[in-house]
Amino acid sequence: MATSIALQREKHNPLTYLVGLIPGLALLAVIGLAAKWIEQSINGYTKAHHIVFPNIEYVLWAIVIGLILGNLLKIPAIFQTGIETYEFWLKVGIVLLGSRFLVGDIWKLGGISLLLVFVEIGGSLLLMTALGRAFGLRPKLINLLAIGSAVCGVSAIIAAKGAIDADDEDASFSIAAILALGAISLLTFPLIGHLIHLSDHAYGVWAGLAVDNTAEATAAGALFSDTAGKIAVLTKTCRNALIGFVVLGYAIYWARKGQAAVVGNKAAFLWTKFPKFVLGFLAISIAVSLGAFDAGQIKSLANLSRWAFLLTFAGVGLRTNFRQLARQGLKPFAVGVLGEVLIAVLTLGLVAGADHVWGL
Amino acid sequence: MAERPVTNKIGLSLDWWAVLLAVALAALVRVGVLKQVSW
Numbered sequence: 001m002a003t004s005i006a007l008q009r010e011k012h013n014p015l016t017y018l019v020g021l022i023p024g025l026a027l028l029a030v031i032g033l034a035a036k037w038i039e040q041s042i043n044g045y046t047k048a049h050h051i052v053f054p055n056i057e058y059v060l061w062a063i064v065i066g067l068i069l070g071n072l073l074k075i076p077a078i079f080q081t082g083i084e085t086y087e088f089w090l091k092v093g094i095v096l097l098g099s100r101f102l103v104g105d106i107w108k109l110g111g112i113s114l115l116l117v118f119v120e121i122g123g124s125l126l127l128m129t130a131l132g133r134a135f136g137l138r139p140k141l142i143n144l145l146a147i148g149s150a151v152c153g154v155s156a157i158i159a160a161k162g163a164i165d166a167d168d169e170d171a172s173f174s175i176a177a178i179l180a181l182g183a184i185s186l187l188t189f190p191l192i193g194h195l196i197h198l199s200d201h202a203y204g205v206w207a208g209l210a211v212d213n214t215a216e217a218t219a220a221g222a223l224f225s226d227t228a229g230k231i232a233v234l235t236k237t238c239r240n241a242l243i244g245f246v247v248l249g250y251a252i253y254w255a256r257k258g259q260a261a262v263v264g265n266k267a268a269f270l271w272t273k274f275p276k277f278v279l280g281f282l283a284i285s286i287a288v289s290l291g292a293f294d295a296g297q298i299k300s301l302a303n304l305s306r307w308a309f310l311l312t313f314a315g316v317g318l319r320t321n322f323r324q325l326a327r328q329g330l331k332p333f334a335v336g337v338l339g340e341v342l343i344a345v346l347t348l349g350l351v352a353g354a355d356h357v358w359g360l
Numbered sequence: 361m362a363e364r365p366v367t368n369k370i371g372l373s374l375d376w377w378a379v380l381l382a383v384a385l386a387a388l389v390r391v392g393v394l395k396q397v398s399w
Contacts (some may be wrong), residue, residue, distance in 0.1 A: 087374070088374055088377065088378055091374070091375060091378030091379075091382075092378045092381050092382045092385075095378060095379055095382035095383070096382050096385065096386070099386070275375060276373065276375035276376055276379060277375045277378050277379055279379065280378070280379030280382055280383065283379075283383070284382065284383070284386055287386070292390065293386075293389070293390060296396060297389050297390060299396075299397075300389045300394060300395070300396060300397040301385075301386055301389055301397075303397040303398060303399040304385055304389070304394075304397050306399050307397075307399070
């Protein structure tokens with residue numbers, strides 16, 4: 001009891017909290033810098049010795065180093081708080097990435113993406129629900145898996161869990177499935193993209209549509225190319241922006257059945273669930289479009305965004321624990337795998353269609 | 361990615377803190393305090 005009170009006090013002391021972030025943040029930075037160094041060293045060596053070798057981006061090295069450390073060693077608790085900030089750096093990186101889009105680009109690409117996102121969300125919800133029923137999963141677990149795969153991974157599941165009053169067990173099942181599939185997509189998506197010769201734009205839209213968690217979608221895009229990473233973030237951001245509507249729909253459904261709290265003010269509900277970093281992304285893009293920054297400054301903003309993503313990718317590797325994922329059970333995972341493969345095929349078809357019509 | 365329900369004493373969520381930091385960095389670049397950030 002005394003320990004818990006002491007911990008709570010510590011949690012509420014901002015200075016102690018900030019100091020507590022340092023070890024984990026330092027670990028993220030060391031992993032990120034090591035990844036960058038490995039990429040540059042390999043490139044330098046192969047160039048100097050005239051060896052033809054594909055460029056392996058720092059993104060992959062950061063994730064691999066994180067995976068090795070996180071799965072082979074027991075990371076001491078002192079690092080955990082800092083490691084968890086990877087999601088914060090992801091959001092900072094996305095807002096700063098707004099500097100690489102003029103409002104006109106967002107209007108055009110965002111418009112196409114939004115259209116595809118509507119089809120993807122509808123298709124994914126239907127597909128996961130049908131699969132979940134076929135495998136005899138619990139209804140709320142089916143909903144969580146459907147929301148996680150249709151909209152935006154872990155955060156969507158956390159947002160929906162409260163709104164539909166789902167069990168902790170169902171939420172952790174769904175989160176584990178989505179995380180495991182995210183890790184698999186990091187390895188498979190860039191390979192498939194190169195195999196079928198997708199353009200940077202088409203691949204970016206595909207990764208943004210089909211990879212569930214924002215951090216993994218960003219990484220899967222960046223693993224293909226810098227431009228693909230940028231486009232994947234834009235598409236994923238469109239998907240994220242719609243989370244409130246999907247969760248609201250499920251909340252109303254379960255409230256009508258008397259199995260969740262009634263949603264009072266729907267506009268307030270939507271605003272609470274809306275990812276606010278999207279507004280920051282748009283604000284920076286508008287400022288750049290209005291000429292508030294010169295070319296050198298825009299480059300600096302883009303590089304700051306890269307540094308923020310570097311910390312994110314290190315965190316993605318560190319927090320993916322295969323042993324924990326394996327403990328979560330086979331059935332939801334099987335539904336997740338089947339569903340995600342079908343969604344990947346569906347979205348690839350959508351992207352091919354959009355590429356044909358609009359020339360992505 | 362929904363906004364995390366985590367708030368602090370000031371009442372700002374993780375999303376808003378991320379926006380604040382990014383905008384502050386952009387302002388530092390704009391006024392020339394942060395010059396030519398390299399990669």
